[in-house]
Amino acid sequence: MRTYFFLLIVILLSGCDPQANESITSPYQSKIEDLLARMTIEEKAGQLTLYTSGWTVTGPALRDDYMDELRAGRAGNLFNAHTVSYARELQRIAVEETRLGIPLLFGLDVIHGYKTTYPIPLAEACTWDLNIIEKTARLYAKEATSAGVNWNFNPVVDICRDPRWGRIAEASGEDVYLGSLIGAAKVRGIQGDDLSDPETMLACVKHYAAYGASQAGRDYHTVDMSDRTLRDTYLPPYRAAVDAGAATVMASFNELHGVPATGSEYLMKQILRDEWGFNGFVVSDYTGVMEMIKHGIVENEKQAAELAFKAGVEMDMQSGFYSKYLPELIREGKISESALDEYVGKVLELKYRLGLFDDPYKYLDSVRESETLFSREFFDHGLLSAKESIVLLKNEGQLLPLSKNIPSVALIGPLADNKKDLLGTWHVAGIAEKVVTLKAGIENVASNVRINYVRGTGFEGNDRSGFNEAISAARRSDVVIMAIGENYQQSGEAASRSDIGLPGNQSQLLEAIAATGKPVVVVLMAGRPLTIGWMDENIPAILNTWHLGTMAGQAIAETLFGDNNPSGKLTITFPRNVGQIPIYYNMKNTGRPFNEADKYTSKYLDVSNEPLYPFGYGLSYTAFEYADLNLSADRMTKNEQIEVSVTVTNSGDFTGEEVVQLYIRDLVGSVTRPVRELKGYEKIRLNPGESKVVTFTITNEELKFYTFEKKWESEPGFFQVFVGTNSTEVLESRFELL
Numbered sequence: 001m002r003t004y005f006f007l008l009i010v011i012l013l014s015g016c017d018p019q020a021n022e023s024i025t026s027p028y029q030s031k032i033e034d035l036l037a038r039m040t041i042e043e044k045a046g047q048l049t050l051y052t053s054g055w056t057v058t059g060p061a062l063r064d065d066y067m068d069e070l071r072a073g074r075a076g077n078l079f080n081a082h083t084v085s086y087a088r089e090l091q092r093i094a095v096e097e098t099r100l101g102i103p104l105l106f107g108l109d110v111i112h113g114y115k116t117t118y119p120i121p122l123a124e125a126c127t128w129d130l131n132i133i134e135k136t137a138r139l140y141a142k143e144a145t146s147a148g149v150n151w152n153f154n155p156v157v158d159i160c161r162d163p164r165w166g167r168i169a170e171a172s173g174e175d176v177y178l179g180s181l182i183g184a185a186k187v188r189g190i191q192g193d194d195l196s197d198p199e200t201m202l203a204c205v206k207h208y209a210a211y212g213a214s215q216a217g218r219d220y221h222t223v224d225m226s227d228r229t230l231r232d233t234y235l236p237p238y239r240a241a242v243d244a245g246a247a248t249v250m251a252s253f254n255e256l257h258g259v260p261a262t263g264s265e266y267l268m269k270q271i272l273r274d275e276w277g278f279n280g281f282v283v284s285d286y287t288g289v290m291e292m293i294k295h296g297i298v299e300n301e302k303q304a305a306e307l308a309f310k311a312g313v314e315m316d317m318q319s320g321f322y323s324k325y326l327p328e329l330i331r332e333g334k335i336s337e338s339a340l341d342e343y344v345g346k347v348l349e350l351k352y353r354l355g356l357f358d359d360p361y362k363y364l365d366s367v368r369e370s371e372t373l374f375s376r377e378f379f380d381h382g383l384l385s386a387k388e389s390i391v392l393l394k395n396e397g398q399l400l401p402l403s404k405n406i407p408s409v410a411l412i413g414p415l416a417d418n419k420k421d422l423l424g425t426w427h428v429a430g431i432a433e434k435v436v437t438l439k440a441g442i443e444n445v446a447s448n449v450r451i452n453y454v455r456g457t458g459f460e461g462n463d464r465s466g467f468n469e470a471i472s473a474a475r476r477s478d479v480v481i482m483a484i485g486e487n488y489q490q491s492g493e494a495a496s497r498s499d500i501g502l503p504g505n506q507s508q509l510l511e512a513i514a515a516t517g518k519p520v521v522v523v524l525m526a527g528r529p530l531t532i533g534w535m536d537e538n539i540p541a542i543l544n545t546w547h548l549g550t551m552a553g554q555a556i557a558e559t560l561f562g563d564n565n566p567s568g569k570l571t572i573t574f575p576r577n578v579g580q581i582p583i584y585y586n587m588k589n590t591g592r593p594f595n596e597a598d599k600y601t602s603k604y605l606d607v608s609n610e611p612l613y614p615f616g617y618g619l620s621y622t623a624f625e626y627a628d629l630n631l632s633a634d635r636m637t638k639n640e641q642i643e644v645s646v647t648v649t650n651s652g653d654f655t656g657e658e659v660v661q662l663y664i665r666d667l668v669g670s671v672t673r674p675v676r677e678l679k680g681y682e683k684i685r686l687n688p689g690e691s692k693v694v695t696f697t698i699t700n701e702e703l704k705f706y707t708f709e710k711k712w713e714s715e716p717g718f719f720q721v722f723v724g725t726n727s728t729e730v731l732e733s734r735f736e737l738l
């Protein structure tokens with residue numbers, strides 16, 4: 001039986017990415033075999049069980065019943081048990097008080113920072129800078145591992161085209177190409193090159209699969225789509241993260257094709273294992289196994305455990321059903337012990353690879369913890385990442401940057417002197433006191449400018465009692481900076497919204513301030529694109545900053561006053577209204593593409609087809625001109641490549657960065673293809689007057705898709721090529737694939 005198990009591991013390993021799996025045979029084979037031989041079925045089920053540590057508002061507290069499970073070896077892994085002092089005690093119990101002394105994995109959602117908090121993932125994606133993104137992940141891994149965490153429930157790579165869904169904040173946006181690159185970069189950052197390095201941790205790709213496509217943007221809701229869309233658009237980022245070596249995967253809450261992901265053999269076995277060669281383990285999401293009862297796919301707890309297990313979910317988060325029912329299911333012959341051994345072997349393997357058997361306390365050193373938390377390098381990088389994440393949406397009459405010599409600004413809004421909300425969603429351990437507020441940032445950057453600060457209003461309700469004070473502050477100031485948007489709870493998990501305008505009465509406040517006639521700059525902080533049509537029409541300057549984390553206020557102030565020239569580009573479309581959703585740049589053409597002169601074409605009666613701001617959009621204080629789009633050939637075979645070059649010139653007055661973007665369109669396919677697909681980009685920096693030739697290479701790889709024949713391949717024919725500053729303002733050419 002055991003030999004079969006190891007043969008299986010060898011076969012699985014050999015089908016995988018060599019980087020992810022350095023060796024074909026597990027170096028821990030005999031150790032794992034030895035351990036399995038000594039484990040009871042209950043202890044094995046315990047290794048497949050994960051509980052929350054029960055962190056409460058007053059501090060850490062493991063529930064008594066979990067404590068009993070832990071001591072009995074029936075709870076092999078915990079999450080939310082960070083801080084060395086707490087986690088060390090739990091690890092001590094596992095190692096010293098359980099029969100076999102198997103160390104615990106400690107999981108946590110380190111989504112965009114541990115204590116030091118970086119921009120929310122949707123914001124950081126707008127940097128389009130994989131080095132920044134990978135380094136952020138490297139640094140939060142460093143900080144979190146110093147506090148005992150060795151397993152990160154990240155990266156979140158859910159493609160999302162519906163900003164009503166609050167969890168859009170946690171991932172990279174709407175694009176499959178960029179989302180895949182970012183997912184892989186985060187895995188590299190989190191896991192590093194060597195899992196045994198105490199500053200790296202296990203990554204967990206989530207939420208597999210297609211969680212971001214929940215109907216109507218409502219969290220935990222049904223997902224249904226064609227297999228083609230699944231494979232073309234939603235799966236590639238998970239795959240890219242798996243190919244980058246991600247050790248674990250989290251099953252999503254949603255159903256897909258009528259089966260909850262947690263019980264989907266199609267997702268967990270056929271695609272993940274058989275097609276992609278994934279050989280780590282899959283964990284359910286929180287009570288995901290239990291929720292299959294409510295989904296209506298099983299009748300009871302035991303059936304839920306059986307279905308999830310058989311589907312290929314190795315670890316049960318929080319339901320406790322594996323621990324409760326696997327022994328029974330094995331005794332009844334419904335599940336084989338060899339399958340159980342295989343699953344447990346994968347968990348033990350990763351515990352070995354982390355080095356936990358050599359030293360269960362290697363992540364639990366309080367000296368290292370205190371020396372690491374809030375290191376200077378975290379703040380420095382947090383500032384860089386925050387500055388690069390900012391997207392300038394509008395800048396009429398070059399209102400920005402502001403001069404540091406203006407006598408006064410009115411600083412108005414609920415996010416102006418706010419710490420906690422700037423951390424954004426999922427700041428599990430983020431410390432609000434460390435946040436640089438916008439007000440503090442302006443004081444640091446423009447110390448001669450008098451700040452007339454008024455909060456004005458909040459995030460909910462219609463209390464206008466602060467309006468008059470805000471209006472009077474605006475009247476006595478030279479410029480108004482309005483810091484408005486969402487608080488940290490208005491995006492993220494269980495934070496879907498059906499109206500994605502400014503929450504509360506912030507719009508009314510903005511209108512009242514605009515009516516003073518003073519020049520207004522909006523600093524828009526949110527976890528999703530908001531519908532801001534009125535603002536776009538009436539306010540001269542809009543800086544979309546998302547939630548930027550610990551260094552937010554400093555980064556925004558440096559940008560407002562010209563020490564930083566914004567260069568972020570949207571990775572998600574801004575709709576004009578909710579009715580346009582889903583709206584995304586790589587739509588299909590339809591048989592009746594929009595034609596103003598023809599009523600019977602695809603459009604609305606009451607709103608244009610165009611978004612407010614398209615994918616890839618973002619302005620700069622300087623201006624970039626594109627010229628001389630040139631292709632090295634106008635045809636290529638599948639073995640050849642074409643170089644696409646373009647000259648970009650900084651024709652403005654500031655040094656600036658530009659993300660030069662390459663899109664293609666496959667004009668005729670065995671199935672219809674999107675009107676644009678991002679296939680490359682380069683971020684360049686140019687001084688005023690400077691030009692640069694940017695060159696992209698198109699190979700057969702960039703032209704592949706999931707064809708009618710269900711193959712990932714390219715098809716001969718004509719392709720359009722577009723290069724430009726965003727997905728709509730482009731130069732255009734074409735070539736033929738032979």
Ligand code: NOJ
Pocket residue numbers: 109153206285286493
């Ligand atoms: C539920 C969330 O969906 C998931 O992203 C997270 O990792 C778990 N809770 C654990 O916190």
